[in-house]
Structures are given as structure tokens and as C-alpha cells.
Amino acid sequence: MTTRDKLILMVLCAAQFIIALDFTILNVALPVLGKDLGMGQADLQWAVTAFALPSGGFLLLSGRIADLYGRRRLFLAGLALFTVASVLAALAWDPATFLAGRAVQGLGAAIIVPTGMSLLTTTFTEGPRRERALGISGSVLSTGFTVGMVLGGVMTDSLGWRSTMGLLSAAGVAVLVAAPLLLPESRNPLRPRIDVPGAVTVTGGLLALIYALSTAAEAGFGRPDVLSTLVVGVVLLITFAVVESRTDQPLVSLPMLRRPTVAWGNLAGLITFAMMSTVVFLLTLYLQEVLGLTAFRTGLVFGVQGVVSALAGILAPKVIGRIGAHRTLVLGLLVQAVFTAALLAVGSGPGDGAGVWLALAGVSIGSLGHLWAIISYGVTATSGVPDDQQGLATGLVSSSQQVGITVGIPLLSAVASARIAALRESGTGFADATLGGIKLGLGLDAALVAVVALLVAVGLRRTRTRRGTPPAA
Incomplete structure (x- = not known):
């Protein structure tokens, strides 16, 4: 790799590392966070679910939009959105504000992850260079999940739970400054139209499925809203498959x-x-x-x-x-x-x-x-x-x-x-x-x-x- 290649990989890995941190850094802090914001034990799962819903539900749509309108442009937009949302979560004064910040963080993550990965695979050609880049990226991603668990406990004990969100904000700003100087732009030159029915059905299906499975961990599969959203999710994903088989420019x-x-x-x-x-x-x-x-x-x-x-x-x-x-x-x-x-x-x-x-x-x-x-x-x-x-x-x-x-x-x-x-x-x-x-x-x-x-x-x-x-x- 050239020096520029290494710097590009460093920026992309840093963004992935931040997202991985966000998945686990609050795990140990949840009991303290709940007491501070007045959230009951049963409501703490929403600190995780509010992030997971948009981060999983909007991935495919974000990847497709990036193909059409520019991966670098969308990557930067997602990073800015994530950083602002982290500030909101750090300053949250009540549960609603905190959960709103987490949801917007999830939306930013849904943009950063596929656009960052596609920038990596288009920058590093197929073969040993891509394999090495993916190896480093995967290692950084997995390390981020683990470091998040350790940092979450240390920072919550010493500085309070808000410091975990503050750390994500500072890291987001650092990557946001470096990224525009290094990342190349890339897109699909043909720019076909967005498959709206496919986008609606797959996004709705993933949102419903993730909500049902996340809620079932606390409430069980017998609760009416869990069963109903699970059925809705499956039906929407089947509908998505049918829609994609009949459209000229599928998502x-x-x-x-x-x-x-x-x-x-x-x-x-x-x-x-x-x-x-x-x-x-x-x-x-x-x-x-x-x-x-x-x-x-x-x-x-x-x-x-x-x-x-x-x-x-x-x-x-x-x-x-x-x-x-x-x-x-x-x-x-x-x-x-x-x-x-x-x-x-x-x-x-x-x-x-x-x-x-x-x-x-x-x-x-x-x-x-x-x-x-x-x-x-x-x-x-x-x-x-x-x-x-x-x-x-x-x-x-x-x-x-x-x-x-x-x-x-x-x-x-x-x-x-x-x-x-x-x-x-x-x-x-x-x-x-x-x-x-x-x-x-x-x-x-x-x-x-x-x-x-x-x-x-x-x-x-x-x-x-x-x-x-x-x-x-």
C-alpha cells in the first residue's frame, strides 16, 4: 500500500471503530444511565433498541443511495449526523431526548457502515490488497466491540455515563476533519432511479423484524406487539422479494x-x-x-x-x-x-x-x-x-x-x-x-x-x- 492508501484505510477503519464502540460502550453503563434519567428497568433495552432499529433497517437503502449519488458524500453526511446525535445523547435531559439521540446515531451508523465498506472495496482492488484491507478493517471492528465494553465500565465509574457519548462525539469530529482530505468520490455512472417500493418494503420489513426480536428478549414472543410486528416483518420481506423480481431497476x-x-x-x-x-x-x-x-x-x-x-x-x-x-x-x-x-x-x-x-x-x-x-x-x-x-x-x-x-x-x-x-x-x-x-x-x-x-x-x-x-x- 502507498502512504495515501494507508491513510485512507486508517480513516475508514476509524469510522468503523467508532460504530463498533457505540454498540457496546453503554452495556455496562445502562443501570447508572437509567437511574440518572429516570428510566425503569424494563425501559433500559430501548437504549440499545433505539440504535439497533435504524442502524439495521436503513443499511440496504443507504448503500444503494451511495451507489447513485456518491459514496464519499453520503459517508460524510452520515458521519456528521452521527456526531451531532452523539452530542445530543451526551447532553440528554430526559429519556425521550436520549432515545432520540440514540435513534439518530443509529441512522448515521446505517449510512457510515455500507458507504465506508464500499469506499474500501472500490479503493482497494480485488485480490491481496483488498484482502489485507478487509483483514485490518475486520480486526479493528472486532476490537472496537471489545474495547467498548472495557471503556464503558472504566469511563462510567470515573467520569459518568455521559462521558461515553462525549468520547464518540470527539472521535466523530476527528474523523470528519480528516475524511474530506483523503477519501475519493465514487458512484455508479449510470445513476438509475431509486426503487421506491423495494426501499419501503425492505426497510419496513427489517425495522419490524428487528423490533420484534429485540423486544422478545425482554417480553417474550407471546406479547401481541411482538407477534404482530414479527408477522408484518416477514410479510414485508416476502413482498420485497416479489417486488424486486418484477422491477427493471431493483434495489x-x-x-x-x-x-x-x-x-x-x-x-x-x-x-x-x-x-x-x-x-x-x-x-x-x-x-x-x-x-x-x-x-x-x-x-x-x-x-x-x-x-x-x-x-x-x-x-x-x-x-x-x-x-x-x-x-x-x-x-x-x-x-x-x-x-x-x-x-x-x-x-x-x-x-x-x-x-x-x-x-x-x-x-x-x-x-x-x-x-x-x-x-x-x-x-x-x-x-x-x-x-x-x-x-x-x-x-x-x-x-x-x-x-x-x-x-x-x-x-x-x-x-x-x-x-x-x-x-x-x-x-x-x-x-x-x-x-x-x-x-x-x-x-x-x-x-x-x-x-x-x-x-x-x-x-x-x-x-x-x-x-x-x-x-x-
């Missing part, structure tokens, strides 16, 4: 979705993000509720995971260059599945040192596979796609990532919560019941990742066979 090209590399790559991305975010959530519950660790010590466990993730991101391009992106993707998923399953051996009881070390080893080595899967799925799902459709392809990649992060925890935490409640009703003690629910969630997590790894291996192998390339390609 999402169905032939692109029928590309095996795009389809299997995005399925793998959705699962690896959904299941690893769930592992982190369930282990946080285990370390604090079962073993009695403080939030700070829990953060240190995940700090080690962050270091391993950074190393995995450095190694990933070399592994991809040696065995190919497809095999690296399958290998990463299998490593993640095996070491998630290993966590089923953790025990209960305050001060269980063996449990802490096993959790540390399992989540850290599992994260190595997770990072390999993240980077190789990005390479797989964008390879062979022309530059004028990179915004769409990277929008799909980003959607898999964001939807995976959003839906994994609600789904498996609902399963774990139901198991905990059933064990408590049968007379099981709190720690053992909590551990039983956590182990059920981890077992399902590992099984899902393993099944998808096998499906992806078969699907991509058939793709190579049809193209007449050797299996090692």
Missing part, C-alpha cells in the same frame, strides 16, 4: 443474491456475528451473575479476547492467501463452533477460577475463528462484483453484520431466560438455574454455527466444481 438485484458466493458468504456473516455476540452476552451473564465478578474484571476477560482478535485480523490475509477465502471461511466457523461448545464445561460457584480461565480461553480462541470468518466472508461476498454494484454488495455484507448483531442476542437470550425460569420454578438455586440457561444458549449457539459451516462448505464446493476450478481454489 437488490436478485441475480446478485443468486450468486452462490454472495448468498453463502452473507449467510455465514450473519451467523458468525449473531452467534459470537450471543457468546459474549451469555459469558457476561455467567461471569457476573454466576461467578460474581465485577464489571471491571469481566471487561478484562473480554480485553484479552480483543487482543486475540487483533492478532487474528493480522493473520487472516495470510491464511486466505494460503488456503483460499472459501476454506478460511469454513475453518473460521468450525473453530468458533468448537470453542463455543467447549464453554459448556464451565462450572458454577463464586470465585471459580477454573471457570474464569475456561471462559477466557474459549471466547478468545473462538474469536480467532470468528475473525477469520468475518474477513473471509467479506472477501467471498464481494468478489466478482463490478465496481458500480459494490455499494449494493457491501450493503448486503453490512446488513448481514448488523442484523446478525441485532437478532442473535434476543433469540438465544429468550431461550436461556425461559430455561432459567423453568429451573427456578422446579426449585433449582439461582446460580445453578442461571448456569443451566446459559449452557442451553451456548449449546444451541455452537450447533447453529457448526451446521452453517457444513452448509457453506458444501455450497461453495459445488460452486467451484461448476466453474471447473479445483477444490483448493
